[in-house]
Amino acid sequence: MNRPLFRLLVVLVSVVVSLGVISAASATTSRHCGITWGSLPKTSEAADTEMVFGVRAGRHACFDRLVIDVGGQDTTFGSYDVRYVPLVLEDGSGRPVPVRGAADLQIVVGAPAYDEYGNPTFLPADRQEVVNVSGFTTFRQVAWAGSFEGSTTLALGVRARLPFRVFTVPGTPQSDDTPRLVIDVAHAW
Known part of the structure; x- marks a missing residue:
């Protein structure tokens, strides 16, 4: 595999991984449904x-x-x-x-x-x-x-x-x- 193509592949994998991290963080927010009710009377x-x-x-x-x-x-x-x-x-x-x-x-x-x-x-x-x-x-x-x-x-x-x-x-x-x-x-x- 040539070097420029390998670098492009590494960059693409990095972007996908970082998007996966962002998606995981978003999933945490949506799992809690954005509820802001609180627990006071x-x-x-x-x-x-x-x-x-x-x-x-x-x-x-x-x-x-x-x-x-x-x-x-x-x-x-x-x-x-x-x-x-x-x-x-x-x-x-x-x-x-x-x-x-x-x-x-x-x-x-x-x-x-x-x-x-x-x-x-x-x-x-x-x-x-x-x-x-x-x-x-x-x-x-x-x-x-x-x-x-x-x-x-x-x-x-x-x-x-x-x-x-x-x-x-x-x-x-x-x-x-x-x-x-x-x-x-x-x-x-």
Whole structure:
């Protein structure tokens, strides 16, 4: 092989290798999905007359999602307090609600899980496993901490203290599509 061709080949290989390094760095960024949510408390205060009707979970490429279905008088919803705590406490009694995982996310929804007559609107079949999250990347356990004095609390055990976001989705008038509180917890920083 002649020398100029060899040098060109070395330069091309070097460029390909450096592009591979750049691609690897880009893959790291995309693996984390560019999430910038942070792990500080997320809160919103809004006067609502909603009630909790359901809790469900889903897996996504970059995060695990918990959805709390609320409904009642309005198509909107907006009262919540979601934060990492050392230990979630049961509503009313103050008893600890331990959950699997290295971090506990306390979710307080400004809506009871009962109607104006005290009848349950949502009652989990298993207070320790409100939603099956086995096989999820980040979620480890969803436990019921109670519904007391107009609010409902859930304990979400997660793999580690990871970034999360909270937002509400409005419902659709005259339909079964009720407002929802959504909590997304990232798979990584």
